[in-house]
Amino acid sequence: MAKLNSKNLDIEKTSRLLKAVSDPDRLRLVLQLREGKKNVSTLANALGAEIVNISHHLGVLRGSKVVRDEKVGRFVFYTLNPDVISMDGGALQVHMGGCRLIIG
Numbered sequence: 001m002a003k004l005n006s007k008n009l010d011i012e013k014t015s016r017l018l019k020a021v022s023d024p025d026r027l028r029l030v031l032q033l034r035e036g037k038k039n040v041s042t043l044a045n046a047l048g049a050e051i052v053n054i055s056h057h058l059g060v061l062r063g064s065k066v067v068r069d070e071k072v073g074r075f076v077f078y079t080l081n082p083d084v085i086s087m088d089g090g091a092l093q094v095h096m097g098g099c100r101l102i103i104g
Helices: 011-022 024-033 040-047 051-063
Strands: 067-072 075-080 085-088 091-096 099-103
Touching: 011 024, 011 051, 011 091, 011 099, 024 040, 024 051, 024 067, 024 075, 040 051, 040 075, 051 067, 051 075
Parallel strands: none
Antiparallel strands: 067 075, 085 091, 091 099
16 A cells, blocks of 8 residues: 655545546536537536526635636536646546546
8 A cells, every 4th residue: 555645645636636626517527528628508408507607616626726716708617627637548537636546
């Protein structure tokens, strides 16, 4: 079992990040966004969910720096933050300072 080096790991930030991606709905959003930038309506349609719920989950993901938002005209588009989430083959990697979580 690997030891966590507390000097390289921001415990509070890592905890928020793990909570953000541990929710099934938010993880589904992350998986949708690996295909590229999308707005709330597109994500709601893809997941068969209400826009208000998608907006809430995107707010949590944005607060934990998992996603970035960009306003284009009257629309807001969301993308994965490459400083936090990257792709390696088909697997998502969540980077948390001194450790990494691989999904898929």
